[in-house]
Amino acid sequence: MSEQTTTGSTTTASDAPAPSTPTSSGAGLLAGPVGRNLGLVVAFALLCIVGIITAGDRFASTDNVLTILRLAAVVGVVSIGMTFVIIGGGIDLSVGALVALASIWATTLATQALAADTHWILMAGAAVLVGAIAGLVNGVVIAYGKLVAFIATLAMLAAARGLAEIIANRRTQIVQDQDFLRFFSSSPLGVPTLVWMFALVALAGWVLLNRTTFGRRTFAVGGNAEAARLAGIRVQRHTVALYVLSGVTCGLAAVMLMARTTTGSSTHGTLLELDAIAAVVIGGTLLIGGRGTIVGTVLGVLIFTTLSNVFTLNNLSSSAQAVAKGVIIVAAVLLQQRVAAGRRQRRSPKALPPTAAEGAPAGASPGVPAS
DSSP, X not given: OHHHHHHHHHHHHHTSOOOOHHHHHHHHHHHSHHHHHHHHHHHHHHHHHHHHHHHTHHHHSHHHHHHHHHHHHHHHHHHHHHHHHHHTTOOOSOHHHHHHHHHHHHTSHHHHHHHHHSOTHHHHHHHHHHHHHHHHHHHHHHHTSOOOHHHHHHHHHHHHHHHHHHHHTTXXXXXXXXXXXXXXXXXXXXXXXXXXXXXXHXXXXXXXXXXXXXXXXXXXXXXXXXXXXXXXXXXXXXXXXXXXXXXXXXXXXXXXXXXXXXEEOTTTTTTHHHHHHHHHHHTTOOTTSSOOOHHHHHHHHHHHHHHHHHHHHTTOOHHHHHHHHHHHHHHHHHHHHHHHHHHHHHHSOOOOOHHHHHTOOTTSOTTOOOO
């Protein structure tokens, strides 16, 4: 009698209906990168509609669109580097200060004199090199010094900004090289050079993140650093590389800012780290690491820049802009938490009652056949 009961219960368990695959796959698609980016596209489209309704031709004009793209270029390049760092499980609060330091170093009289004797690319190279070295310092302190990324980059923020002020003696340095200014003020195919640079950096970032081993390792390190180490990934060295990459994008952003303002200044990049982190979070990158997209970051940058433009065209204060950005960031983080909780709930198997799982009648001990 007990054998029949056990056999019957085994048959019932094996024949239990499986979860609905189409539904779960559909939910996974909407919760995945495609669904998140689609939501960002819809939000961006709605924002553009609001801009057209409230500002009319002033918003929809070609000049205004190019202005939005030009303003988005600098923070966009920094945000690409920030995306890699956050996906890798880190944070970089020093990006704004690194932009200022790189712009100061590249516009010193000595650097500009060398560039005048050779080529203006020397100025751009100096800015990128300064950003890379500062990023290397961040990475080494975090990966090998075991210092928390928040504290390490906060210290670099203060140090880099202070060093920029010391070098420039708190003065604004003017870019003298006319070839440098002429190149970056051009508009190939009617699109500003700064916008082309943003597009190329975003494309390179997408390829690096989605089509290379470096990108796969970044997701692995951000998702679970210990598991990545056991899988053979050199986590410390990869972490250093992520911060160097962030520093390089800061150097490029400094070059773009120098071209746009024709100056190098210790005040460049003020609060740029907040704009970059906000754009990355809005783009769907998890602050705890392990998930994110370059496309989402680009859309996040465009959403924030367009929002600022709409506020400006409607003569709304910068304080109102700050409040709106804060509300959007909080909403995005709350949405991330809900999506993450939903995914964990779907992945966790639904535990069956011990009596049902073992085929025993109520009150019987699990694993003990009924008599």
